[in-house]
Amino acid sequence: MLEDIEYIAETSKTQKPARWYTRLWRACLCCGCLCNQKKKLQPCLTGYEPVGILQRAASTGDLYTLEQLINSNHFHIDECDRKNRTSLHYACAHNHVDVVTLLLDYDCSIDIQDDEGCTPLIKAAQEDNLGCICVLLWVGADPHLKDFSGHTALHHAVLRGNIATVEKLLEFNADIEAKTEYGLTPLQLAICENDYQMAEFLTSKGANAHSVDDLN
Structure with a gap:
């Protein structure tokens, strides 16, 4: 001690x-x-x-x-x-x-x-x-600060598939359209991870659904 x-x-x-x-x-x-x-x-x-x-x-x-x-x-x-x-x-x-x-x-x-x-x-x-x-x-x-890969706390919460954490961050005005160094928003990241429940949740919170088209 x-x-x-x-x-x-x-x-x-x-x-x-x-x-x-x-x-x-x-x-x-x-x-x-x-x-x-x-x-x-x-x-x-x-x-x-x-x-x-x-x-x-x-x-x-x-x-x-x-x-x-x-x-x-x-x-x-x-x-x-x-x-x-x-x-x-x-x-x-x-x-x-x-x-x-x-x-x-x-x-x-x-x-x-x-x-x-x-x-x-x-x-x-x-x-x-x-x-x-x-x-x-x-x-x-x-909540807007990014790590050196361009990920905010919201991006990391999406990667973890943790809807409760995502909801709390959004409650404190985390940027739902923030982009990583590769230009991925949280919604696009959820789609890339095949986490459609998270994608649906983000869309319900106002994420730009049309941004998914940019992945194709």
């Missing part, structure tokens, strides 16, 4: 005033975003193993250690690893909504991009982590 670092005994433990979204993840329980989810430690995602102690605490959902590290003044809230991933990236990748809200309460950067151009919102969409997506969007994460 903390045995590999030394703390200054006189470190201030002054309480920070709670922000309006500090316990937003609990509110998500009421609206169904986190229904039936049980808190448990998850194995690290392949290719997404944390290196720094701050990122490790975020990836395992260790709130106590994370807050102690932040308050020790030995670590910056937006400290990045060698792939430019912050603790918020790891919390979103591993679906720790309570860690996400804690980091946001300490004013972490919400739209920072890693070495693949992924924001925390995009990473949450890649892993179907709807609870994290809800919190990020409520606090102001930009």
Whole structure:
């Protein structure tokens, strides 16, 4: 846990005033975003193993250690690893909504991009982590940002076939006609993936059905 670092005994433990979204993840329980989810430690995602102690605490959902590290003044809230991933990236990748809200309460950067151009919102969409997506969007994460392949969080949600995530992103005005580096809109991407249920849903939400003709 903390045995590999030394703390200054006189470190201030002054309480920070709670922000309006500090316990937003609990509110998500009421609206169904986190229904039936049980808190448990998850194995690290392949290719997404944390290196720094701050990122490790975020990836395992260790709130106590994370807050102690932040308050020790030995670590910056937006400290990045060698792939430019912050603790918020790891919390979103591993679906720790309570860690996400804690980091946001300490004013972490919400739209920072890693070495693949992924924001925390995009990473949450890649892993179907709807609870994290809800919190990020409520606090102001930009759904229009693209990774270095031109994919927005909406494109990734379509690739995952996750209608609930797509609906939430559209609720926060994600661009339904955004194009990847190959010029594919979310609807065209759904057709390419033979996901006709997703295609029908996007069309019902206003996607340009005529754009499908461009695939032929």
